[in-house]
Amino acid sequence: MRLACRPRLALLFARRGAEGQAATLFAEGGSGGFIYHGIIGLAVLIGLAWLLSEARARIRWRYVIIALVSQFVIALILLRVPFLREGFLALNGVVRALSDATRAGTSFVFGYLGGGAAPFTISDPAASFILGLQALPLILVMSALSALLWHWRVLPWVIRGFAWALRRSLALGGAAGVAAAANIFAGMVEAPLMIRPYLARMRRSELFVLMSVGMATVAGTMMVLYATILAPVIPGALGHILTASVISLPAAILIAQIMIPDADLPAAPEAAQPLEMPRYGSAMDAVTVGTQQGLVLLANVIAMLIVLVALVALVNLLLSLLPEMAGAPLSLQRLLGWL
Template sequence: MLQLQSAFGVVALLVIAWALSENRLKVSLRQAAIGLVVTIATALVLIKVPLVTQAFGAINDAVGTIAAATRAGTAFVFGYVGGGPAPFDPKAPGSDFILAFQALPIVLVMSVLTTLLFYWRVLPPVVRGMAWLLERTLGVGGAVGLSTAANIFLGMVEAPLFIRPYLAQLTRSELFLVMTGGMAGIAGTVLVLYATLLAPLIPDAAAHFVIASVLGAPAAILVSLIMVPETSDKRTGGSLDNPDIQVSSTMDAIVKGTAAGLELLMNIIAMLLVLVALVYLANAIIGLLPEIGGAKISLQRLLGYVMAPVCWLMGLPWPQAITAGSLMGTKTVLNELIAYVDLSKLGPDALDPRSRLIMLYAMCGFANFASLGIMIGGLGIMAPERRDEINALGLKSIVSGTLTTCLMGAIVGMLTQP
């Protein structure tokens, strides 16, 4: 029954996207049907085909190696604070884990690895292959197909660098597709971090994060073309260059990748500190209200009630939907890292294994208000003549990105037995 509930949720989420469409009459049912089939087929291949699942199993080993390598660096630099042997016995298990010094530095290592793989021309052919598949199967233009494919590995600002010369030429629908692709995925620099956080909770977490990144490409195209359908015959294509990553050597790539990763790391730490503090203040204010059901009102509890129906549509049992809704609300209002940290702290009775897996996919995206500011700033610099249109599509892109990740969660719920 829960799998049928997820199947109903897939249809319901697409209906919600259609209800929010700018031009419902222009939505191509044929293109939407093809997009849905491609998305479900991609999920089937990545999750159910044994050979493919074994290949993704190797990704878990690779992520474990990267995490171990990072831990070696943090232990050397920070000592026991960074994960080295402690000179004392911790009173409480896990109390020696310090997020800022043990988990977050993975962002530095991944930033360098990503820069190196682009400089060595390893990732560009993979991205171009994905763009070719998206163009042939879903009928999108070459430029937006390339940007959407790049979102599998890169963030919402880095991926559009692939098509920077074409941003001014994109149609409104294509521009929205680029924005949705950014909101519906995560960057490779944080993928390993999230996988490390959830590895004790979800088997093969790293493989599922990679699958979610790949699945996000066709799902984002499907949702964005429903919410902002193409009204012209123009498709932006062309011979596209590699992103403008100015590195002259392997060592230069390491230096510049480290610098970019350090900026990202400091931003993550600062945002976490500020957002957690703001949530605490909000809960302190809301907590002055009378209790409901014998418990204080909190921001997470309110968000849980709002997002619970969406979580039920993805296939979660209703008793677990409010807890999951709180996670989705935290992810949307704050960011997905805080939501994943909250998920990692939940007890085994809060969400069953299937529900945890669905939530891994449902929260695997940058669709939140902080990311919107980053996207508007980055795209506005790359295409200043489209700044007003980018601003106008901003809030809609948060909705489309959230619907896309929830759609992925519902599809995974269809394929996963309770």
């Protein structure tokens, strides 16, 4: 039970302690007060992880410091280097292309309910947007594209590059490093499957790193979906989400190595284990299998959205029975806003 709960803390620490603080420190026009606030918050979160550590004497502070510094270096490079910032803007075109391609498929299947031309005059265009038929099917397209890129051996090379960087900087070698790098592009379920033969031999600390990284990063399929939804209100949404996910990788490793340090202290990081590659008979087979896997994910997302929204509405109904505060009824949204 203790091990199952701690990745949630790692997710909180990684998101708040890395993305928020790094973005604050490197945001243009940020005041000194915000910088001090970020530094204090980062120190507090690391301190909490230290207090919850199972073996403080085994913490390898050298790699903790490297992981901490790497977050700021990554943020500085991704947010300050001009051509990378322009690249983030170019990613918006990729998001629009994927969104338009998905809309072509949904409008063909669902007609105007899927985003196609309506056979009547629409007085309120915003009311015609149907999340489950127009935005969420992007999961299917991204899942199929991911499988196709695996079949063409594009993603494995990218993952090996990240695994090499983790092995050289944080001494996270072997299967754990490969799976941690894969979490940037694959989901929390898919990434461990790439090292399936090695899971039984992984140490407890390595499993905790794998779980923490999985909860701190954003899968590529969901990343594009989030960017599509946020694009109208946040310029360069995909670039921001990608930056946050990459920064969260060393942040999650940092927290995991503090809370459950490795019992073994290798003199040098071990070599990366080979990926267990998904085997597809052809490109069409990859598209078919990827679509089937995406369909399961799509069904899970729709089901969870229905249940969670219903639960929030139920909590709000219960809170409405309490006396009003500041001239308005209590709600879960207001309570979380105060926190």
